[in-house]
Amino acid sequence: MFTPSPEELAHAIVAAGTRSKGGITSVTGQMVGLPFFAAAQRLIDTAAPTPRARPALP
Incomplete structure (x- = not known):
């Protein structure tokens, strides 16, 4: 079963906040608002940056 990382979930919450213009919305079935967006x-x-792609093997 896939479980998103905290950073992935944070990105989803921020994106939902942007779409809702800061209003109440839901992410993964949970209601979220301004304190969650912040x-x-x-x-x-x-968060530490994570590499997007793995380096090529030699």
Whole structure:
């Protein structure tokens, strides 16, 4: 079963907040609002960058 990482979930929350223009919306069946958008953005801002692609094998 696929479980999103905290960073992936944070990106989904921020995107939902942008689409709802800061209003109440739902993400994965849970209601979220401004405090969640702010917390998710803080998580994204402090998370270590992850590589998007694996390096090619020699």
